[in-house]
Amino acid sequence: MANREVLPFETEQVSLKSVLNKYSKYWPLFLASVVLCLGLAYFYLLYATPEYTIVSTIQIKDDKKDPNGSKGEAFNDLDIFQSTRSVHNEIQVFKAKSLMVRVLKELSMNTTYFIDGPIKEKEVYVNYLPIKVAVNQFNPLAYDNNLITIRLEDKNTFTLKDAQGVKAYKIGQQITKPYATFTVLANSLSAASEIKDIKIKFNNLDKLATAYNTKLEVAPVTKETNVLSITLTDAVPEKGRDIVNKLIEVYNKEAIEDKNIIATNTVQFIDARLKDLTAELSNVEKQVESYKKQKVVTDVVTEAQLSINNASDYNRELTDWGIQIDVLNSLENYLKSQKGRYELAPSNLNIKDPTLLDLISRFNSLQLERQRMLRTTQPDNPLVLNINEQLSNLQANMLENLKNIKSGLVITRNKLRSNLAQNASRIKQVPSMERDLLEINRQQGIKQALYQYLLQKREEAALSLAATVSISRIIDPPFAGDAPTKPKKPLILLLAFIVGMGLPFAFVVIKDSFNDRVQEFKDVELVTTAPLLGEISHNDTRETLVVTDKSRSLVAELFRHNRANLQLATLGQDNKVILVTSSMSGEGKTFFSLNLASSLALAGKKVAVVDFDLRKSGLTESLGIPNEKGISNYLNSEISAIDDIIVALQTVTGLYAVGSGPIPYNPAELMMLPKVGELIEELKDRFDHIVLDTSPVGQVADALSLSPYIDSTIYLMRYNYTLKDQVNIIEDIYKNNKLKNLMMVLNDAKKQKGYGGYGYGYTDEKNESWKIKPRNRAKA
Structure with a gap:
């Protein structure tokens, strides 16, 4: 037997059967644990306050993305009233504690009402009670001793029970206690009359707002839209719906109030600026009047344009006169020369003097007559000489006339030059005058445009004060299901079952981990x-020798x-x-x-x-x-x-x-x-x-x-x-x-x-039948 091995008959490293065998002997512990945990879960569900989930969805309007949305029209071009609302920012606004405190104040949530139920006290919404409590003043002691009981005796009287005792009062009577001052009023909204005993708890609105904020969930429906889902859990679904409705209402109201504050401040600012602008605009207008008087000008631009036109006319006339003088000088030089004595004088020279034109015409006619005679007669012919004499006289007359005409043209030209010089001087002054007057007019125009602009925007801002358009739109109003969402009975029972199974399992595991004895x-x-x-199995008898010829145990x-x-x-x-x-x-x-x-x-x-x-x-x-x-x-x-x-x-x-x-x-x-x-x-x-x-x-x-x-x-x-x-x-x-x-x-x-994973059968004492299932055995 130097070498031996373990021969497997039904060997398994880890099997479900072995695990079940290990824990099955603890079945009473598992059963007791499951029953206990399920019982505790049942009692928890019996005494737990059911809560309902109220869900509402709203759309946040964006001033810039929604041109038809709720936005102030004043100063749209300056983006004073416009704003791009971030959905994540609005979520934080919804979850602000101050907003919830205002909601609870407006709903008069400083009191909570309870009535006795078959198992425990049940909270009841004030709308379903025959009375309601109007709190006038709180004392901090109300938060320590804040539970009172009201028993309705009839329609007009009731008894109040608190730490100080029991006392009768009338409906509508103001009650002053060390912890609070309040009045019990008949509730016209409720038709309930069978409720007699009502327990009232005074609430610290700050703490209550914190509690509701922890139960309030505000989240975007999708990332691409500006639609928010508002979820709130409450034991009274009617109260939860009113809180969500009021939350949306107060949210819109505060947004409108913020806009109205801006509009009011805007109107006040515009009024102050209009008052200053009126005085400034009057001063600028006086400056314009004084400057025009000093410069003897009404409209600088018009007069500048007129001067430019005059200068153009003067230049054109000077050119014309200069041309005429040059023509006369050429004609005079031609007539004085020997060549022009018996030659035709130029006539098509744009000369406007009729006398000169007549003389030129007669001169040219005689020249032509002379040339015709010279074809048949000699130059010394008396007729020719007579014509020569006439030509000499006409030439002298023409030269004299040219001198006179030229003298008049020179005088006219000099006068035109003088007028042109004066006009040029006027034109030179125009830019300076125009600049000075433009500066004054610019100031006047700016102030006048600003005055008109502010006057218009003041009216728009005043109109926006009267506008009460909300910044959100309710898509789905608050809705609560018929069945409570908390506590979740199937989940709690399942968890109780899991814990009931897990505790014994953990006990066995811990027990085995600390057990230093051989278990299997x-x-x-x-x-x-x-x-x-x-x-060898456990010997249930006290006998030492159990193996005999008749034993079948x-x-x-x-x-x-x-x-x-x-x-x-x-x-x-x-x-x-x-x-x-x-x-x-x-x-x-x-x-x-x-x-x-x-x-x-x-x-x-x-x-x-x-x-x-x-x-x-x-x-x-x-x-x-x-x-x-x-x-x-x-x-x-x-x-x-x-x-x-x-x-x-x-x-x-x-x-x-x-x-x-x-x-x-x-x-x-x-x-x-x-x-x-x-x-x-x-x-x-x-x-x-x-x-x-x-x-x-x-x-x-x-x-x-x-x-x-x-x-x-x-x-x-x-x-x-x-x-x-x-x-x-x-x-x-x-x-x-x-x-x-x-x-x-x-x-x-x-x-x-199976013992330690090695199973064996059992003996039926009646028929002495047995069956053995060996797991391992030694072998040579």
Whole structure:
């Protein structure tokens, strides 16, 4: 058995079945926890105040994006009244505490009304009560002693009960208390008359506003739109609807008030500016009048244009006159020259003087006459000479006339030049005059335009004061469902069930995490590789010897199962001496040794069970036989014959017992004597199997001294008893081969579907049928 392995029959690392088996034994705890949690959830739902969700959607109007929206028309071009409203900013405005305080004040929410219900007090909205309380003045004491009870006696009287006692009052009578001054009035809105006892609580509006703000949710419906969803939860849906309606109303009202403040300040500013502008405009107009008088001008632009036109005329006339003078000078020079004496004089020279034109015409006619005569006569002909004389006279007359005409043209030209110079001087003054007058006119125009502009805007601002257009539009009015949204019964019951299942689960997990005992085979398997021989179930009886020829109990069958596994594990090997040990006392070594030996004896073998625990004897005591003589006597040589310490057991044929004898003072030294080997050799000659019940190897080393004489070792562990740290002892012994052919047996498995993950059947005491389902077994 140097090499062995664990043969899996139904091996699974982790399975649902094993997990269920682990927790199924705690089913009463799970059941009690679930019932308790569901019961607590039921009572919570019974006493919890149901709350309803009120939902409304509104659209925020944008002045710039909505030209038809609610905006001030004054100063639109200057964007004074226009604003781009951010949806996120408006959300913060809606959730402002000051806004909620104003809402609660306008709704007179400084009182809350309760009536007695079948289980608890129930809040009732004031609209459904026959009375209402009008609070005139609060005292801070009202918040400490703020619960009063009103009992209606009839339509006109009632009794008030508070910390000061009970007193009768009349409807409409002012009541003065140390904590408040208030009046109980008949509620005309309510038709309820069957309600008699009403409890009233005075509210601190600041704290109440904070409470409502925590329950108020304002969020955009989508990112792309400026539509907001307003959600509020309240125990009274009618009150919640009124609060949401009033919240939207106050929101619009405050926005209009803000706009009206701006409009009022604008009107006051415009009035002040108009008063100043009137005086400034009058001064500018006087400056214009004075300047025009000083410069002798009415309209600078018109007169400047006239001067420019005159200058153009003067230049044109000067040009014309100059041309005429040049023409006359040319004609005069032509006439004075010898060449022009008997030549035709130029006539088409744009000369406007009729006398000169007549002389030129006569001169040219005589020239032509002369030229005609010279074709037939001589130059000295009297007729020709007569014509020459006439031409000389006409030439003289023409020169004289030219001189006179030229003299008149020169005078006219000089006068035109003088007029042109004066006109040019006037034109030079125009820019300066125009600039000066333009500056004055600019000031006048600015002030006049500003005066007209402000006058118009004053009227628009005055009109905006009368405008009450809201900045939001209600898309869906506040609506509350018929069923309460809080508390959510299915969710609370589900959570109660989950908690009811989770608490025992957590308890088991924590319990197991702090439990340092072996609970299941997995605790052993993770530490050691030693093979598992089998398991022994819990012995419900007080009998020590449970394996007999007639026993068919579960424990007996498991011992038979372990016997079969032992035979398979040592098949083909000598396995006469079997040592049984454990980590500590109390793990069932003696019980296992005796019943294993009995199961071997029932198989027709001659078996001796030997009590080698010299420190604490238990075998003979459990069998009810005396322990006066035993192994300690033999090792101390007090007894020489082995027959004196061997006792045959009458219960099972072939089963013998050897007691430990009196407890010696040196058990460890006795275990080292050679006589131990002699004793075992002699027993081997007489018996087919020898089962050695030894002391715990985890506490003393006595069992290790028997290692040379044994063939196999059975290491016993007990569920919920053996410490997990002690499994390391098994691994050390198995790994270092300190005890030959070590195999493990797990004792005291509780009755369930599988012990430590290794299942076994059960015995029907009536028909003695049984079924074993081994999990693992050792193999050679």
